[in-house]
Amino acid sequence: MSIADNIKRLKNETKPINVSLVAVSKTKPVEDVQEAYDAGQRLFGENIVQDLADKYEHLPKDIQWHLIGHLQTNKVKYIAPFIHMIQSVDSIKLLQEIDKQAKKNNRVIDCLLQVYIADEETKFGFGFDEVIELLRSDDLAGLQHVRIKGLMGIATNTDNEKQIKEEFYELRTFFDGIKLSFFKNDVAFDTVSMGMSGDYKIAIEQGSTMVRLGSTIFGERVVKHWRNN
Ligand SMILES: *Cc1c(COP(=O)(O)O)cnc(C)c1O
Numbered sequence: 001m002s003i004a005d006n007i008k009r010l011k012n013e014t015k016p017i018n019v020s021l022v023a024v025s026k027t028k029p030v031e032d033v034q035e036a037y038d039a040g041q042r043l044f045g046e047n048i049v050q051d052l053a054d055k056y057e058h059l060p061k062d063i064q065w066h067l068i069g070h071l072q073t074n075k076v077k078y079i080a081p082f083i084h085m086i087q088s089v090d091s092i093k094l095l096q097e098i099d100k101q102a103k104k105n106n107r108v109i110d111c112l113l114q115v116y117i118a119d120e121e122t123k124f125g126f127g128f129d130e131v132i133e134l135l136r137s138d139d140l141a142g143l144q145h146v147r148i149k150g151l152m153g154i155a156t157n158t159d160n161e162k163q164i165k166e167e168f169y170e171l172r173t174f175f176d177g178i179k180l181s182f183f184k185n186d187v188a189f190d191t192v193s194m195g196m197s198g199d200y201k202i203a204i205e206q207g208s209t210m211v212r213l214g215s216t217i218f219g220e221r222v223v224k225h226w227r228n229n
Contacts, residue, residue, distance in 0.1 A: 003032055004039035006217045011040065014211065019204055022066050022193075024214030026051065027221045030058050036217065037063065045087070045212050049075040056082055068152075068212055070124045073097040077104075085110040087152040087193055087212075090124045092139050095146055102145035109145065112152040112193055115174065117167040119156045128174055135182045148183075150191030150209070151175050155199055164199050168206035175207075 001009070007023070014021045024045040025033045033044060037060060046052040047069025056065055056079075064084035071086060073094055079086075080101035089095055089111045102109040113134070116125035126134065131151075134140060153171040155164045175192045183189035195203025195211035203211060215221060 003035045003218060007036050007039040007041050010213060010217065014204075017204070019208060020191075020210040022068070022210060022212045023217050024068065024196075024212050025055070025218060026069075026214060027223075028218045030055060032218050033059055033063075043084075045214075047088075049078050052083075053078050066212075076101045080107070080109065081105050083109060085112065085149065087112040088114045088124065090114045090126060092134055092137070095134075095143060096139070099143040099145045107145065108147050110149045111146050112150050112191060113148065114152045114154075115171060117153040117155060117171050119158075119163070119167075125153070131174075131178065135178060147188055150189055150193065152193040154196070155194070155203075157198075161202060164202050165206060168194050168199075168203050168208065172207035 010021055020043060021041070022043045022045045023036050023041050026045070026047045033055060042062065043064045043066060045066040045068040046055065047067070049067070049071065052065055052067060065082065066085045066087055067079060067083055068087045070090065071088055071094060076097045080098070086098060086109060089098070095111065098109055098111060113131055114125040115131060116127055151171060151174070153167070155167045158164065171194055172192055179189055191209050192207060193210040193212060194208045197213050197216035200211040200213060
């Protein structure tokens with residue numbers, strides 16, 4: 001199936017149930033993004049700042065770009081003028097820098113707090129207790145140029161569907177809890193970004209509002225190893 005066919009099929013699956021579809025175009029060329037765009041796709045995700053900035057430069061300006069990978073504080077300035085959402089906020093220090101750069105650009109930047117739900121040591125993110133600590137802290141109250149839209153999580157990379165289901169269930173339940181405690185009157189706090197190509201159906205069953213799909217749309221990524229380049 002072509003990229004355009006994949007977009008149409010996935011839109012038909014997600015749109016009627018109000019799940020947002022972020023097309024993850026990392027490692028893929030501008031032409032592939034353009035093909036998805038021409039099929040009506042507007043939300044795209046990248047995990048590397050330089051790639052994101054390059055693609056922003058070369059593609060239509062009504063694309064809503066999402067950063068989905070770990071962000072170093074010294075690189076926030078490169079995406080602050082245009083980024084639509086930063087899904088991978090994993091420290092208060094980073095949130096403060098996003099606020100500072102957003103202010104410089106006269107913007108408010110939408111953010112998701114990345115929560116660590118996987119049974120793996122390599123994934124970035126806050127623990128559940130750290131999210132609560134952050135939401136209680138005075139540090140957050142002073143930030144006028146970031147808007148916390150919700151949570152993002154990555155499940156364990158495993159064939160064990162029961163485990164994936166439990167991890168997504170925990171994230172959704174946690175979201176509902178902090179929504180009640182901290183965002184009761186804030187309609188903008190509405191996003192649970194969970195589900196990738198291998199597990200998005202489980203994620204949707206567990207209450208995802210946003211899925212991030214790469215290989216299902218664009219095909220497998222050819223992993224270029226830095227040593228072989
Ligand atoms: C690469 C990536 C995706 C998409 O992965 P696929 O399995 O190709 O759908 C989603 N979310 C994050 C954070 C990623 O890094």
